[in-house]
Amino acid sequence: MITISIDAMGGDHGPSVVIPGLQKVVERRPDLRFLIFGREDSVAPELARHPRVAAVSELVHCDVAVRMDDKPSQALRQGRWKSSMWKAIEAVKSGQAEVCISAGNTGALMAMSKFSLRTMASIERPAIAAIWPTIRGESIVLDVGATIGADSHQLIDFAILGAAMARALFQVERPTVGLLNVGVEEIKGQEEVREAGQMLRDVALKTMDYHGFVEGDDIGKGTVDVVVTEGFSGNIALKSAEGTARQISEYLRAAMSRTLLARIGYVLAKGAFDRLREKMDVRKINGGVFLGLNGIVVKSHGGTDDEGFAAAVELGYDMVRNRLIDKIRVDIDLFHSREPHPRPVMEDAAAEGGK
Structure with a gap:
């Protein structure tokens, strides 16, 4: 059995989406139980x-819920030790649960996760990894918002984290990894990106196949299994892709309803349009994984529906089932054993995260 802790009060809709989402998961994953944190008067109904969710769940009442517009510092002051978000994360730290899922405030969730779980030894900053639909299937893109700006060492950390996640999620022995850049030539891009590329090439880890630089259009092509960038450009790319998917859907809907002939054509081609809609359904790739912490936390979109929340829960389930944390630790140790100029271990990570 895998135990998943749930922040039931997170997101725009709270328990009215979270619990129906868990219902969908229970129907597909019989080896799950849930620790649900939230206001009893909202969650119990x-x-x-x-009842199928209730039968495999324990509800823990929490008086405080982090609001979607709370600043991270405000959420820490008001919600530490007592909010549904904090207690769901603490359940992972204490070993009561293997993974935490929340659709709540991203900044607050990251701040609380870092404060409670701490970063792994030698990992300077955590990253948020997103699953990206591509022509070839799916890829992992990170960071998509946790770290704005990153030096060469942090980009290498992200590459290690992303490759380990690809091994856990895609069951690929040596996932291909690329650094997002303004061109594929080695002389292009910022110095940090060029340095990271050179180090990855020199170390030549057996747990990843470093492809080199990739450009923005390579993300959708699925050129590599893992695309590495810093959080500013990664978040813009993510939001642009989501917006473009919705834009195309609206264009198609408008075009198919414009004339009687178009509506007839839609009926005749409905199967093809359904497959296209399924490919572009962002709900099925809902969930950003916080990587680099001593525990797994998955962030669901705040405005998701029950199917989207179920996808986030199942992503967390897969990360636990395929031993993501163990794979990351193996990859970190392997890289640092071969790193030409070892970095000093961060005091905070060594003292807290390495326990």
Whole structure:
């Protein structure tokens, strides 16, 4: 059995989406149980409407819920030790659960996760990894918002984290890894990106196949299994892709309803349009994994529906089932054993995260 801790109060809709999402997961994953944290008067009625979820869940009442517009510092002051978000994360730290899922405030969730779980030894900053639909299937892109700006060592950390996640999620022995850049030539791009590329090439880890630089259009092509960038450009790329998917969907909907002939054509081609809609359905790739912490936390989109929240839960399930944390630690140790100029271990990570 895998135990998953749930922040039931997170997101725009709270328990009214979270519990129905868990219902979908229970129907597909019989080896799960849930620790659900939230206000009893809000969560209990939803559990009553979904007895299959209630049968495999323990509800823990929490008086405080982090608001979507709270600043991270405000959420830490008001919600530490007592909010549903904090307690869901603490359940992972204490070993009561293997992974935490929340659709709540991203900044608050990252701040609380870093404060509670701490970063792994030698990892300077955590990253948020997103699953990206591509022509070839799926890729992993990181960082998509946790770290704005990154030096060469942090980009290498992200490459190690992303490759380990690809091995866990895609079951690929040596995932291909590329650094996002303004061109594929080695002389192009910022100095930090060029330095990271050179180090990855020199070390030549057996747990990843370093491809080199990739450009923005390579993300959708699926040129590599893992695309590495810093959080500013990664977040813009993510939001641009989501917006473009919705834009194309609206264009198609408008075009197919414009005339009687177009509506007839839509009926005749409905199967093809359904497959296209499924490919572009962002709900099925919902969930950003916080990497580099001593525990797994998955962030679901705040405005998701029950199917999207279920996808985030199942992503967390897969990360636990395929031993993501163990794979990351193996890759970190392997890289630092071969690194030409070892970095000093961060005091905070060594003292807290390395325990």
